[in-house]
Amino acid sequence: MAEGQFCNKSTVNTEEGIRHLLSDTNGKTYYKEMEALEVDSAAIQATFSKTLKSRLKTWLEICTHCGLCADSCFYYLANEKAPNQVPSYKIQSTLGELVKRKGKVDAKFMMDAMDTAWSKCTCCNRCSQYCPFGIDMGIMFGYLRGILYSQGFVPWEMKIGAGMHRVYQAQMDITSEDWVDTVEWMEEETEEEYLGLKIPIDKENADIIYTVNAREPKHYPEDIAEAAALFHITGEDWTVPSVGWEETSIAMFAGDWEACKIQVESVYDAMERLKPKRMVVTECGHAYRATVTEGPYWAGLKDGKTPVESIHYVEWVAEVLRNGKLKLDPTKKIKEPVTYQDSCNYIRNAGLSNDARYIMSMIAEDFREMKPSKEHNFCCGGGGGLNGIGRYRKQRDAGLAVKHKQIMDTGAKLVISPCHNCWDAIRDLEEVYEDGIRWSFLKPILLKMAIIPEHMIPKDE
Numbered sequence: 001m002a003e004g005q006f007c008n009k010s011t012v013n014t015e016e017g018i019r020h021l022l023s024d025t026n027g028k029t030y031y032k033e034m035e036a037l038e039v040d041s042a043a044i045q046a047t048f049s050k051t052l053k054s055r056l057k058t059w060l061e062i063c064t065h066c067g068l069c070a071d072s073c074f075y076y077l078a079n080e081k082a083p084n085q086v087p088s089y090k091i092q093s094t095l096g097e098l099v100k101r102k103g104k105v106d107a108k109f110m111m112d113a114m115d116t117a118w119s120k121c122t123c124c125n126r127c128s129q130y131c132p133f134g135i136d137m138g139i140m141f142g143y144l145r146g147i148l149y150s151q152g153f154v155p156w157e158m159k160i161g162a163g164m165h166r167v168y169q170a171q172m173d174i175t176s177e178d179w180v181d182t183v184e185w186m187e188e189e190t191e192e193e194y195l196g197l198k199i200p201i202d203k204e205n206a207d208i209i210y211t212v213n214a215r216e217p218k219h220y221p222e223d224i225a226e227a228a229a230l231f232h233i234t235g236e237d238w239t240v241p242s243v244g245w246e247e248t249s250i251a252m253f254a255g256d257w258e259a260c261k262i263q264v265e266s267v268y269d270a271m272e273r274l275k276p277k278r279m280v281v282t283e284c285g286h287a288y289r290a291t292v293t294e295g296p297y298w299a300g301l302k303d304g305k306t307p308v309e310s311i312h313y314v315e316w317v318a319e320v321l322r323n324g325k326l327k328l329d330p331t332k333k334i335k336e337p338v339t340y341q342d343s344c345n346y347i348r349n350a351g352l353s354n355d356a357r358y359i360m361s362m363i364a365e366d367f368r369e370m371k372p373s374k375e376h377n378f379c380c381g382g383g384g385g386l387n388g389i390g391r392y393r394k395q396r397d398a399g400l401a402v403k404h405k406q407i408m409d410t411g412a413k414l415v416i417s418p419c420h421n422c423w424d425a426i427r428d429l430e431e432v433y434e435d436g437i438r439w440s441f442l443k444p445i446l447l448k449m450a451i452i453p454e455h456m457i458p459k460d461e
Ligand code: SF4
Pocket: 072, 073, 074, 075, 087, 090, 120, 121, 122, 123, 124, 125, 126, 127, 128, 137, 138, 379
């Protein structure tokens, strides 16, 4: 069979298309159809000719199979050091073979490659730090995902997520109207608690444009209220855009590069339209990676920079703590042992570990480092889209073992986890192990300790 009713090579560009895919509960028919999906070898070969550049080719060729990267991969460790979990094996048996065979493979090969690309690698980039040649599996699996996506071999939830970006410019079905309604609602909820608080929408020339993860307006809008409270307390001149507010990219996890470009350009358009001095992204790590690290290249910005300077929330918090705009009550520091989940996306790949340590020194009396930590920290186990893929739940849960051990070894039961993906994985990890581990974003912790300027405190009648 060439193209299935649910599983095919077409992109999803309409609400009806998304609804249609969602009607196939858990992608049952979708995966059945995938088994018979035809592979267009000529198209794969053409993509290789155009996009398989010397760096990736060289990486595939120079790997000496020394295995030094093996112990760096949390999947390898979590799966009793199974040989098929060695990073170099995983990429050579998928992308390496596909290149060697010039794309002449069948649906079975492509499905196996899909299972490896999404359930055996979270694109955490840790292994690249241990390979003597700096070979980066995260980058290579990202490339492989793009090839698989173009041929229709992509997990069901990822195809839906990429479609959401194409239709809504958000990873979920939230329109701009929904977003603005939520922002106004959060302003109403919060202004009684902090006198004078406003959430300015579409204000031009503000110092800061603030952008979020779509899950915040959808599932935890209090995060927007907390962000507003902190911007208000610190006296920042800030705004949110009515359009172009979503930073994340399931399209990036899916390998749908066209949708990545559509998504990120919506944010960059907001920057161009409102002309803020800087952009601050919420605590999410993959949002930062999508819009700040990778986004400029998707959008064809050759200098690799966003239209205005863009910083992660951790950088902003460290800045306002250092310059005294945010004052914390030292008597309210966390007394119990507490640890910190370093996200690959803004710690390993953006070098913000010192800012994170500074923040921890200001909020915790007994901070315990995970081992290893900072740039060398292990992936939480749920990155690269894995948290959201039902087909791989068993593999994801198995991979959580490494993070579980790291947390338990610190002796802390509280984990500060700004990255939303890591936050989810730690929440799910507690469901699996039931050790009483708790997890939190930074915002609620900071608000509990913040010294509120007198004129913002409501007076009793
Ligand atoms: S990028 Fe991360 S998950 Fe993927 S192979 Fe390397 S260490 Fe393992």
